[in-house]
Amino acid sequence: MLLYKSWGSHAVVLVVTLLCDLGSAQFPRQCATPEALATGECCPGLYPQQSPDPSDICGVTMGRGLCMPITVDARPHGSQYKMEGLDDREYWPIRFFKKACLCNDRFYGHNCGSCKPGWTGDDCDQPIVVERKNIMALNETERQNFIAALNLAKNTVHPDYVIATRHYNQLINPESNVTNFENISIYDYFVWTHYYSVSKTFLGPNRGSAGGVDFSHEGPAFLTWHRFHLLQLERDIQNLLKDPSFSLPYWNFAIGGNRCDICTDDLMGARSNFVGNLLSPNSVFSQWRVVCEDVEDYESLGTICNSTAGGPIQRNPAGNSARPMVQRLPEMEEVLLCLEVNLFDTAPFSSNSSESFRNTIEGYSEPSGQYNPTVRSLHNLAHLFLNGTGGQTHISPNDPIFVLLHTFTDAVFDEWLRRHSAGFAQYPQENAPIGHNRRHNMVPFWPPVPNSEMFATAPENLGYSYDIQWPSKYRVSENYTMAFIL
Numbered sequence: 070m071l072l073y074k075s076w077g078s079h080a081v082v083l084v085v086t087l088l089c090d091l092g093s094a095q096f097p098r099q100c101a102t103p104e105a106l107a108t109g110e111c112c113p114g115l116y117p118q119q120s121p122d123p124s125d126i127c128g129v130t131m132g133r134g135l136c137m138p139i140t141v142d143a144r145p146h147g148s149q150y151k152m153e154g155l156d157d158r159e160y161w162p163i164r165f166f167k168k169a170c171l172c173n174d175r176f177y178g179h180n181c182g183s184c185k186p187g188w189t190g191d192d193c194d195q196p197i198v199v200e201r202k203n204i205m206a207l208n209e210t211e212r213q214n215f216i217a218a219l220n221l222a223k224n225t226v227h228p229d230y231v232i233a234t235r236h237y238n239q240l241i242n243p244e245s246n247v248t249n250f251e252n253i254s255i256y257d258y259f260v261w262t263h264y265y266s267v268s269k270t271f272l273g274p275n276r277g278s279a280g281g282v283d284f285s286h287e288g289p290a291f292l293t294w295h296r297f298h299l300l301q302l303e304r305d306i307q308n309l310l311k312d313p314s315f316s317l318p319y320w321n322f323a324i325g326g327n328r329c330d331i332c333t334d335d336l337m338g339a340r341s342n343f344v345g346n347l348l349s350p351n352s353v354f355s356q357w358r359v360v361c362e363d364v365e366d367y368e369s370l371g372t373i374c375n376s377t378a379g380g381p382i383q384r385n386p387a388g389n390s391a392r393p394m395v396q397r398l399p400e401m402e403e404v405l406l407c408l409e410v411n412l413f414d415t416a417p418f419s420s421n422s423s424e425s426f427r428n429t430i431e432g433y434s435e436p437s438g439q440y441n442p443t444v445r446s447l448h449n450l451a452h453l454f455l456n457g458t459g460g461q462t463h464i465s466p467n468d469p470i471f472v473l474l475h476t477f478t479d480a481v482f483d484e485w486l487r488r489h490s491a492g493f494a495q496y497p498q499e500n501a502p503i504g505h506n507r508r509h510n511m512v513p514f515w516p517p518v519p520n521s522e523m524f525a526t527a528p529e530n531l532g533y534s535y536d537i538q539w540p541s542k543y544r545v546s547e548n549y550t551m552a553f554i555l
Contacts, residue, residue, distance in 0.1 A: 095230050095231065095232045095233065095253075095258065095261065095262065095265070095513055095515065096111060096165065096166070096230065096231065096233075096250075096515055097111060097113050097179040097180070097229055097230060097231075097515065098229060098230065098231050098250075099111075099113040099114075099180075100113065100166065100179075101231050101233075101248050101250040102248060103241050103246055103247075103248060105166075106165070106240060106241065106248070109165075109166050109167040109168065110136065110166060110167070110168040110169075111165075111166040111168065111169050111170075111179070111515075112126045112127050112136035112168060112169060112170050112180075113126065113127075113170070113179055113180040114126045114127070114128075114180060115128045115131070115133075115180055115181075115182050118182070119131075119182055126170070126180075127170035127171070127172070127180060127181045128170075128172075128176065128180065128181040128182060132173060133172060133173060133176040133181035133182070134170045134171055134172040134173055134176055134180075134181035135170070135171055135173075136168055136169070136170060136171075137168060137169070137170075137171040138167060138168055139162065139163060139166065139167055139168060139169050139517055141160045141161070141163055141509075141510060141517075142506055142507075142508035142509050142510075142519070144498055144499035144506055144508070145499050145500060146499070146500065146501060146502060146503040146504070146505070146506060146509075147288075147417060147418060147419070147500050147501055147502045147503070147505075149281055149282075149419065149502045149503070150281050150282050150502065150503040151281060152270055152272075152279060152281070152282075155270055155272065156270040156282060157236075157237055158265075158282075158284060158504070158512045158513065159503065161504070161509070161510045161511075161512045161513065161517065162510065162512075162513070162515065162517055164237060165237065169515075169516050169517060170516060172185075172516075174193070175188040175193035175194065176193055177193075178516070179229060179515055179516055183304075183308075185532075186300060186304070186530075186531045186532035186533070187530065187531060187532030188532070189313045197313055197314070197532060198528055198532055198533060198534055199303075199313075199314055199315070199316035199532065199533045199534075200316060200533070200534050200535070200536050201316045201317055201318060201319055201476055201480070201533055201534070201535050201536065202316070202318050202319070202536045203318065203319060203320075203321055203536065203537065204318035204319065204320055204331060204336065204473055205320075205321070205330065205331070206536070207318060209335070212335060212336060213335075215318060216336075216353060218306050218309070218310060218315065219256065219306075219469050219472075220353050221309060221310075222254065222255040222256040222259075222302075222305065222306055222309060223254055223255075223256040223257070223357060224254060225254055225255050225309060226252045226253070226254055226255075227252070227253055227254060227255045227258045227305070228308070230253070230258055230515070231250040231251060231252055231253065232250065232251060232253050232258070232261055232374075232375065232376070233249060233250055233373065234249045234250065234251055234373055234375045235249040235373065236271070236371060236373065251375060251376055252376065253375075253376040254376070255302075255305045255306070255309060256302075256469075257360050257376055258305075259298070259301070259302045259305075259466055260360055260361060260464070260466040260467050261360065261361060261374060261376075262298065262301075262513055262514070263285065263298065263463075263465070263466045264360075264361040264374050264463050264464070265373075265374070265512070265513050266283070266284040266285040266294065266504075266511075266512050266513065267283050267284070267285060267286065267462055267463055268364075268367065268368075268373075268374075268463070269282065269368050270282055271368070271371045273371070274371065277368060277369055278367075278368035278369070278371075282502075282503060282504075283502070284503070284504035284505075284511070284512040285298075285504075285511075285512075286431070286462065287419050287420040287431070287433075287502065288414075288418055288419060288427075288501050288502040288504075288505035289413070289414045289418055289427055289496060289497055289501050289505045289506075289507075289520065290501070290502075290504060290505040290509070290511060290520050291427055291431050292427055292430070292431075292478075292479070292482045292523075293511065293520040293521075293522075293523035293524055294511050294520070294523075295475050295478065295479065296479050296482065296523045296531075297511060297514060297518055297522075297523050298475070299317060299472065299475055299476060299479060300523075300531065300533075301514065302317070302472065303315070303316065303317050303533070316533060317472055317473075317476050318473060318476065319473055319476035319477040319479075319480055319535065319537075320470065320473035320474055320476070320477055321401075321477055321537075322398050322399060322451040322454075322474055322477055323398065323399045323400060323401040323403065323404045323447075323477075324398055324400075324401070325397065325398055325399070325400040325401075326397060326398060327386070327387035327396055327397050327398070328386075328387070329386035329387070329398075329454075329455070331470065331473065332384070332386055332470075334349050334351040334352045337352070337354065337469060337470050337473070338352030338353075338354040338355060338382075338384070339351070339352065340384070340385065340386075341355070345385055345388070346383045346384065346385040346388070346456075346457055347381055347382075347383060347384075348381070348382055348384060354382060354469060355381065355382070356381075357381065357382055357467070357469075358378035358379055358380065358381060359378070359379045359380055359381070359382060359458060359464055359467040360374060360375075360376060360377065360378060360379065360464075360467065361374035361463060361464055361467075362379045362380065362463075362464050362467075363379070364463050364464075382457070382458045382467060382468050383457035383458045384455055384456065384457040384458060384459060384468060384470075385455075385456045385457055386454055386455055386456060387454060387456065388456045389453070389456045392453070394445065395445060395450060395453035395454055395456070396454070397450075397454065398450070398451060398454055399436075399446060399447050399450050399451060402436075403436035403446060403447060404436075404447065404481060405539075405540060406436040406437055407426065407429045407430050407436050407438070407447060407481065407485075408426075408481065408484060408485055408488060408539070409437075409438075410424060410425070410426040410429050410437075410438040410485075411424075411426075411489065412424055412425060412426060412495070413425070413426050413427055413485075413489075413491055413495040413496060414426070414427045414428070414495075414496070414497060414501075415428075416500070417500075418497055418500065418501040418502065418505065419502060420433040421433075421440060421442075422434070422440060423438065423439055423440035424438045424439070425438065425440075426438070426485055428440065429446070429447065430447050430448055430478060430481055430482065430485075431447070431448050431449060432444075432445050432446045432447045432448045432449025432450055433445075433446075433449065434446065447478075448474070448475075448478045451474050452465060452474065455468065455470060459471055459474075476535075479527075480535040480537055483526060483527045483535065484537075484539050486524075486525070486526050487526055491524070493507065493521060493524060495524075496520065496521065496524050505520070506520070507519070507520055507521050507524075508520070508521055511523075
């Protein structure tokens, strides 16, 4: 199999033999065909929506893009993953497709039919920056509109993407020549991509699955991966509503205490008065059903999450009596101290890293940056505080609080980038966990997106900003000192 790899500014072609056909993914609906899989090309056209020419792949006649070989990074990854060749997500997405649309200028998307973040209009020539607001600052109408938008996304089939329901070697039924892809809703697609990024490597029949791989956590890509994850959902809802000004709000979870201020029926759902770990029937989210929850079956049988609905969202904030340390929310002083950590990440670029801003905001270090294996802070603490669906990594996005929790985490990331004037040199080029190097494509996004594209301040580069006021560096130190003195 040919792998197109990049090394520095040069592209080379390597021949790599994959040991097994394990894994699957999500792709544009036009590419979920036996013909596309056989050719290894996923270059859809704009016909008939934007071009009168059925052969106008990638909008080439309109100057939007070209069908080009996919480049993947050849630099070595860390030693955490030792099963080379056993996982289809390696060198994403070459196992499935070797060519994709490469879009010009401000054009973007699987067929170059949309605009890059920060641009809108038929010709992608109108700059736009949407503002992500504190959900507690939204008026009643804004709150209702946001919740209605999420619910519509939960109940609307994704217009562009389908998910695979079998591993690569079973994607095409040999008897019917039909592919094993299926539709999924816009919001469940958001859930599925997260599940797929954290799922274990299936070793084969009767061999089960093995860990040692996580493409979206416990490494430098934690922040860049989730940034694109949110950006994709925001864009999908903008398209659904036909409103390029729609934005995702954030939840400032750094309020301390043991009360979930957004867990009310007019926001993300209060607790049920009948079953303590379920949501109030007065919240629309009580009607939502979880996807991707049968993890034991996926790992033992080699099956893959599909769109089958499971049980309801569970949530019992501050209710984990077995772990008193997660019965509270982070304090703002802890966030402010985290912003003072100078280095983006440090070796071994994992959950064991010390003096790493990424590992600190992710929640495996003290807020000051010192690694402590007993600590769960900031982002991790906020998830565990929810004590239910939102505290289980593989299914956590099923609880829509996930969106608000991660927009705030992203706001902290964006402020850190600004305060420290961070450039690409801060992001490790190699020896990070697999999928986490600077130029690794983030699994399983399509078209391929390297981590480096998300390592930039949002208003200037990604088309959104946060309505939030952060204290100055002086006030950070002063406030934290006062918190201890008082």
